Amino acid sequence: MNQKLCVALAGLALGTSSWAQTKWDLPTAYPAANFHTENVSQFANDVDKATAGKLKITVHANAALFKAPEIKRAVQGGQAQMGEILLVNYQNEWQMFGADGIPFLADSYDAAWKLYQAQKPALDKKLAEQGMMLLYAVAWPPQGIFVKKTISSAADLKGVKWRAYSPATGRIGELVGAQPVTVQQTELSQAMATGVIESYMSSGSTGYDTKTYEYIKNFYDTQAWLPKNGVLVNKKAFDALDKPTQDALLKAGADAEKRGWEVSKKKNLEYLELLKKNGMTVHVPSDQLKADMKKVGETMQKEWVEKAGPEGQAVIDAYKKM
Secondary structure, eight states: OHHHHHHHHHHHHHHHHHHTOEEEEEEOSSOTTSHHHHHHHHHHHHHHHHTTTSEEEEEEOTTSSSOGGGHHHHHHTTSSSEEEEEGGGGTTTOGGGGGGGSTTTSOSHHHHHHHHHHHHHHHHHHHHHTTEEEEEEEEOOOOEEEESSOOSSGGGGTTOEEEESSHHHHHHHHHTTOEEEEOOGGGHHHHHHTTSOSEEEEOHHHHHHTTGGGTOOEEEOOOOOOOEEEEEEEHHHHHTSOHHHHHHHHHHHHHHHHHHHHHHHHHHHHHHHHHHHTTOEEEOOOHHHHHHHHHHHHHHHHHHHHHHHHHHHHHHHHHHHO
């Protein structure tokens, strides 16, 4: 009888420990080989190790679980416990999400980090109101212009079919007289192959991932801005974890942020070399093109502050004092 009782209790203990394992989903819109996705996967492994398998996070790359525009809502509604988003994509919902999409406001890694620190308190407050938290954020490499023809000024972009993937990139297209066409990253190669777009602004990373060099041969390294991917967590899901698991998640997030920024810097140079190796010409923009794009940036900063109001102005002021 005692033996049977021991076996039953052992079975119950095993059942409890397997039941105690928590499984989370983390959708992202980027390919598995992209450095952001690799960083997210490393983060998930770190959490697995630190919690001895108690919290298992499955990364769903390449918009396999949710398309890019659906990820934030999925985390907010609890359909996914975590998710990675490009913050600037949500500027229409709330202007502050687009602070790092203002051209030439922060045009280096150091400047982008300072802008992030200035922006973070407002981001944290807004996401908390929406039942989420920002675990960490990592900048993309600086943005340049991919274009089929050679250009020496913004006037050369007039009438060009221009890929827009965020409100900011759409507005740049309008201001330079191009024709903005909305295309998400997963559809970019096809859009270039079929002539739907002839130009777009993004990083060397996107250019390489999407094999842009097969369709477009010029990249102007304008270093216009460094948008960030943010990794969000559903607050209820986080609160349901025990304290050691929460701590492990926060530490892995902090490590991923630090690692991500370092990898982004390193990758930026690597991607530009890879683009060259694959037949793309990487141009230093002319003084005229720089001046034209700076003017676009000033217009957009003014428009952004008008929409963002005192909260937006406070972020710009805080950033400029750093």
